[in-house]
Amino acid sequence: MSGTSLDGIDAALTDFSRSPMLIGTAFTAFDNTRRADLLALNAPGENELHRAAVLANQLTCSYAEIVNQLLTQTEIVPSQILGIGCHGQTVRHCPQDGYSIQLVNSSLLAELTGITVISDFRNRDIAAGGQGAPLVPAFHQAVFSHPHTHRLIINIGGIANITSLPPKSDVTGFDCGPGNMLMDAWCHQHTGVAYDHNGNWAKSGNIIPHLLEKLLTSPYITQTPPKSTGRELFHLDWLATLLSGSERPEDVQATLLSFTVEAMKHAIMTWYPCAEELYLCGGGAHNTALIMMLRETIPHHKIELTDALGIPIDWVEACAFAWLAQRTIEGLPGNLPAVTGASGARILGTIHHA
Numbered sequence: 580m581s582g583t584s585l586d587g588i589d590a591a592l593t594d595f596s597r598s599p600m601l602i603g604t605a606f607t608a609f610d611n612t613r614r615a616d617l618l619a620l621n622a623p624g625e626n627e628l629h630r631a632a633v634l635a636n637q638l639t640c641s642y643a644e645i646v647n648q649l650l651t652q653t654e655i656v657p658s659q660i661l662g663i664g665c666h667g668q669t670v671r672h673c674p675q676d677g678y679s680i681q682l683v684n685s686s687l688l689a690e691l692t693g694i695t696v697i698s699d700f701r702n703r704d705i706a707a708g709g710q711g712a713p714l715v716p717a718f719h720q721a722v723f724s725h726p727h728t729h730r731l732i733i734n735i736g737g738i739a740n741i742t743s744l745p746p747k748s749d750v751t752g753f754d755c756g757p758g759n760m761l762m763d764a765w766c767h768q769h770t771g772v773a774y775d776h777n778g779n780w781a782k783s784g785n786i787i788p789h790l791l792e793k794l795l796t797s798p799y800i801t802q803t804p805p806k807s808t809g810r811e812l813f814h815l816d817w818l819a820t821l822l823s824g825s826e827r828p829e830d831v832q833a834t835l836l837s838f839t840v841e842a843m844k845h846a847i848m849t850w851y852p853c854a855e856e857l858y859l860c861g862g863g864a865h866n867t868a869l870i871m872m873l874r875e876t877i878p879h880h881k882i883e884l885t886d887a888l889g890i891p892i893d894w895v896e897a898c899a900f901a902w903l904a905q906r907t908i909e910g911l912p913g914n915l916p917a918v919t920g921a922s923g924a925r926i927l928g929t930i931h932h933a
């Protein structure tokens with residue numbers, strides 16, 4: 580899994596026939612050049628088809644390296660592996676135009692690892708009229724639901740997405756709005772650092788109320804689900820249109836942190852006010868300032884990390900795509916139409932055999 584935060588690649592080796600399912604993990608960080616190259620492909624530019632194909636090959640070599648590293652680490656050989664669920668790197672997410680692009684060369688990954696590769700998880704759902712995202716709610720249902728308690732799961736990645744797991748009715752979910760994406764971009768632009776560690780920089784600033792108000796008028800926040808979003812909507816150029824230019828950068832960072840939290844609060848209070856427990860995962864769940872603000876903003880919910888449910892926050896997404904890959908291999912659907920809005924359940928992805 581390499582997600583929209585553009586921090587790097589998470590690899591999880593899983594066995595869904597046993598508990599705990601997580602056998603091994605590995606992470607490789609993207610360097611600044613890789614991050615910049617990927618960011619550049621999020622917007623139209625010169626010779627982008629060639630750049631996308633070359634970058635997909637480079638990324639695939641990194642995916643293969645981390646797979647091979649994980650196998651060495653766990654002393655497992657390729658013939659013992661059923662498949663690699665590889666999400667690829669999202670560079671465009673445009674369900675309204677009928678596509679979502681995740682960079683990866685699955686043929687090359689199968690060649691480099693000698694393992695079957697399952698990828699392109701989103702486009703079948705989009706072809707069936709869905710958003711193609713979020714896809715993790717089906718996995719959340721499989722591993723985190725409780726027979727009597729209404730749980731919510733929020734993944735705080737580049738974008739934050741919520742899953743509702745009511746004991747007796749349909750699982751639903753959607754992208755709430757920005758997770759780390761705007762905070763990371765602003766932090767990098769003003770401090771040269773990829774992200775605001777523990778939200779310390781944000782804590783040194785003050786929320787700018789009228790900027791927060793403007794951010795919250797983004798129509799996406801109040802849009803009715805099914806809905807999904809990405810860098811197409813929440814980016815620095817959009818933020819620039821809302822700034823006067825005289826704001827202190829740390830105050831803008833504090834306001835972006837608050838925007839992320841308020842977008843989550845809006846999602847919870849509008850759609851799931853009666854949920855009892857909230858579990859967080861994704862890299863943003865390391866942001867102590869964010870967690871503290873969330874606890875103050877939504878005091879009547881029990882807020883914990885998914886570690887309490889058996890999967891550490893950093894590995895939930897990677898496990899989810901391993902699980903989705905297994906569904907595909909077994910010929911089982913992976914999407915939840917109640918989440919994505921697709922016209923029906925579909926077997927997701929393509930299979931490149933070893």
Ligand SMILES: Nc1ncnc2c1ncn2[C@@H]1O[C@H](COP(=O)(O)OP(=O)(O)OP(=O)(O)O)[C@@H](O)[C@H]1O
Nearest residue numbers: 582583584586736737759774777861862863865866
């Ligand atoms: N200690 C920390 N303090 C603040 N933010 C953190 C910390 N650790 C990680 N993060 C944030 O988490 C991000 C990585 O999160 P994650 O790996 O869940 O992203 P992702 O895989 O891109 O997710 P998604 O696919 O859901 O967008 C980092 O880019 C950073 O913004």
Ligand SMILES: CC(=O)N[C@H]1[C@@H]2OC[C@@H](O2)[C@@H](O)[C@@H]1O[C@H](C)C(=O)O
Nearest residue numbers: 583669672712713714715736738740
């Ligand atoms: C298009 C795309 O890559 N979307 C990601 C992104 O990151 C979080 C949120 O936006 C979610 O919709 C999705 O990822 C998760 C893994 C999902 O599909 O469930």
